[in-house]
Amino acid sequence: MKLFSVDVRITGSEYVAGESGGVCMISFDGAAEGDYFRGKVIGTGVDTQRVADSGAILSARYMLEGIDADGCSCRIFVENNGSFENGFVPTLVTDSRLLRRIDPASLRSSVTPRDGGVTVEIFGELKN
Numbered sequence: 566m567k568l569f570s571v572d573v574r575i576t577g578s579e580y581v582a583g584e585s586g587g588v589c590m591i592s593f594d595g596a597a598e599g600d601y602f603r604g605k606v607i608g609t610g611v612d613t614q615r616v617a618d619s620g621a622i623l624s625a626r627y628m629l630e631g632i633d634a635d636g637c638s639c640r641i642f643v644e645n646n647g648s649f650e651n652g653f654v655p656t657l658v659t660d661s662r663l664l665r666r667i668d669p670a671s672l673r674s675s676v677t678p679r680d681g682g683v684t685v686e687i688f689g690e691l692k693n
Contacts, residue, residue, distance in 0.1 A: 569599025586617035604631015
């Protein structure tokens, strides 16, 4: 089931190229909406993209602040790793009693490019 989606808005980027490839660090903010959480990116999120001939490996890290489905204020740290070719696997750390029930093995995400950013959808199952 979809837990929430994050509409990411790119705010800047930095790039360096070396012999083994390049690294692009993309800063962003954004807002999250869904049945289990709604809120916003606090501070600045960063997506680090290592680019080589074999493709790009992405690692995004950011923190969200908002309200869970029980109406409780909470924060969620998201680390989302993967590639467009092989998919993305998120890791979540939260102080939400509800969202702590997410089975870590069930987590997956999709990343869809859009004008000015991407939409990240986080999927998972709650344990009873």
